[in-house]
Structure formats: C-alpha cells, structure tokens
Amino acid sequence: MAASTTASQTELKAAKVPLAWRDQCSSLLIPLNVCRRDKLYLPWECENERHAYEKCQYDDYIRRMKELSKRKLAAQEEE
Numbered sequence: 001m002a003a004s005t006t007a008s009q010t011e012l013k014a015a016k017v018p019l020a021w022r023d024q025c026s027s028l029l030i031p032l033n034v035c036r037r038d039k040l041y042l043p044w045e046c047e048n049e050r051h052a053y054e055k056c057q058y059d060d061y062i063r064r065m066k067e068l069s070k071r072k073l074a075a076q077e078e079e
Contacts (some may be wrong), residue, residue, distance in 0.1 A: 005056055025056035 007015075007027040015030045032049040037047035 023057075024060045025053055028053040028056050 005025055006028050007017075008024075009068060011030065012022050012026055015033065017026060017029060017033070021029055028049070031045060032053050035046035035049050044051075
C-alpha cells in the first residue's frame with residue numbers, strides 16, 4: 001500500500017474521521033465523506049469516490065491476508 005493513500009493525523013482530525021476508519025485508505029475517505037455530505041448521501045452520487053475507496057479497502061484486505069498466510073507458513077516450517 002502506497003503511503004500516498006494515508007492521510008495525516010491533522011487532516012483526519014480536521015475531517016472528523018472516527019478512529020476506527022483511520023487506515024491505509026483514509027486519504028480516499030475524506031473526499032468521499034465531503035461528497036456524501038454535499039450530495040445528501042444520494043446513493044447514485046459519489047460513485048467514483050466510493051469505488052476508489054472500496055477498491056483500496058479490498059486491496060488492503062488482500063495484502064493483509066497474503067501476509068497472514070506467509071506468517072502461518074513460516075510458523076509451520078519452524079515446527
């Protein structure tokens with residue numbers, strides 16, 4: 001995951017992003033939330049921002065699962 005997808009703590013605090021949502025994709029969440037507020041959470045608006053954020057979340061999940069499987073494999077080889 002590139003560092004460009006992580007917003008700084010001051011940006012997150014200014015955007016009032018809850019702690020639970022401050023992850024690798026947080027810089028994509030800020031414009032998504034701004035768009036959602038501007039468009040009154042209409043489901044057909046902000047599709048591009050939502051897709052980019054969900055893709056980032058999925059890629060982060062895949063990265064974490066690959067890392068977990070590598071750790072499990074290394075632990076099995078140790079035994």
